[in-house]
Amino acid sequence: xxxxxxxxxxxxxxxxxxxxxxxxxxxxxxxxxxxxxxxxxxxxxxxxxxxxxxxxxxxxxxxxxxxxxxxxxxxxxxxxxxxxxxxxxxxxxxxxxxxxxxxxxxxxxxxxx
Numbered sequence: 001x002x003x004x005x006x007x008x009x010x011x012x013x014x015x016x017x018x019x020x021x022x023x024x025x026x027x028x029x030x031x032x033x034x035x036x037x038x039x040x041x042x043x044x045x046x047x048x049x050x051x052x053x054x055x056x057x058x059x060x061x062x063x064x065x066x067x068x069x070x071x072x073x074x075x076x077x078x079x080x081x082x083x084x085x086x087x088x089x090x091x092x093x094x095x096x097x098x099x100x101x102x103x104x105x106x107x108x109x110x111x112x113x
Contacts, residue, residue, distance in 0.1 A: 052097030054104045056111070063092065063111055065104065077112060084111075 055066040058081050064073035081092050088111070098104035 052099055054098040054101075055095045056092065056098060056104065056107050057095035058089075058092045065108070066095075077108075079112060 053068050055068070057064060057066065059066075059073050059076055061080055061082065063077040063079040063081060065075040066072075067074050081089050084092070096107060098107055
């Protein structure tokens with residue numbers, strides 16, 4: 001192969017990798033926005049209180065889990081939220097609800113892995 005063909009193939013491969021990376025990040029962002037919308041329209045139970053059992057939010061600059069109705073976090077993670085993208089920082093400052101432990105585990109995996 002000549003240099004021109006190799007260059008064209010290299011550029012094509014780089015474009016494909018870039019598109020794949022962009023698609024993956026877009027999908028992750030979409031998942032986070034869906035969760036945020038779900039938290040914003042928080043589920044209500046018969047008493048009119050939010051049905052979310054857990055709230056994932058910022059506490060003293062760190063990622064923390066709060067159980068429903070509690071003032072103090074039940075868990076604090078050594079994750080400085082200032083290192084996250086501004087969008088995620090905003091979500092965590094507002095709080096992201098989780099209905100159960102399974103949903104909480106998914107959220108924690110997203111932020112801590």
